Amino acid sequence: MAKITFAICEKSFLIRKGLASVIEKIPDTKIIQQIENAEELIVSANNCEADYLILNKKFTTDPKVKKVLSAFSGTTRFILLVNDNNNKVSGIYYDGIIDVNDTQNFILKKIKEITGKNAVIQKNVIPGEISKREADILKNIALGFSNKEIADKLFISVHTVVTHRKNITRKLGIKTVPGLTIYAIINKLIDIDKAE
């Protein structure tokens, strides 16, 4: 089974390390990246390879960070890290919230809930041919458009594009963009001359 990967974005070294050691107690998880400041976050956000990015809520008050995250076009999902009870963050789609004051067991439970929920959704997808809508998305991926561009073209949210992408990859068993492009050409979703 593939590992669930996490990136942690938090200024405090102690909290970062602490959270990493708690999460790694869950089997089949791995912390693949630790980010400590906003600049680094902006640089790595769009090519983040982790399944989940846990980020301190404070970063979202930085307008530049907010801009990057709200137009996010990768497949990573967000989890917020807070240290107060005021949890509202608008404009960014996130899957859950962890409070730094939570007990270890509570944090473990939350992480398992968040990752488990998505795992269940994944299981319910029937493998096989892709739907009409997914074919539209795939066509645009093969033509080289970003998630944001696809979202704008098809009048859907970036988050929906990301979900479609995950489902396409799971159904077809093809992970990379060049691989998806070949699939699209073979199945005549796009014209060979139009592909990059």
Added chain:
Amino acid sequence: MLITKNIKMADVIHMNYFTLSALNRFGIELGFGDKSVEVVCKEYKVDPEFFLEIANTFVNKDYFPKKHLQTFSVKLITDYLQKTHHYYHKVKVPEIELLIENMVESCYTQKDNMVLLKKFFNDYKNELLNHTQREEEVVFPYTIAIENAFLNQNPDESILHMMETYSIDVFENEHDNIEEKLFDLKNIIIKYLPAPKDQRLCNKLLYELFNLEQDLNDHSRIEEKVLVPKIREMEKQIINNFTNR
């Protein structure tokens, strides 16, 4: 069954022909008669202990003596990894390219698709080349410098500057998953390439792709489970030694 130094080298190959590619990497040629593993290794100036561990990981998927492998010198390990790179570029990749070329040549009904496969693999080849080049030019020299500083009673402080700009953690983070595209290529051929196609060539190609993928997995396992922890431990020791001075 584990291979030991007293077994005949010929029997090692009979046991599992995958060991052939290991022999190839160590530069050992066929025609060794009834000589034992130990004798053949000595003739070719190959460390028999190291050869045995590598050959055993080839024969038995579950056999991976991480701790024992970490006891070998960095030089020995990186030499082996470099030989493996060489094997990919000089043997494996050209074999696959030839098969794909044959598919392009012999196919009349879907030449376009075959040309696509060819381009896909060509891009992959370049990616693999960049990946191994980076290791040979940056990573391996760094690990050898670390080992030298570690073995030296009085290492030069320049090693600390080196460690500031690069560390094995950097390598671990940037070490990307080079097998992903191979996986895609396999699936495209298995599931999506429409018939009619030359089944015989397809099967051969798939066999080679599975083979290369497996080999790459073994290769990165040695990097990630043997080399990285070994170097990380040395880095720690070096820093400790400097702070305790």
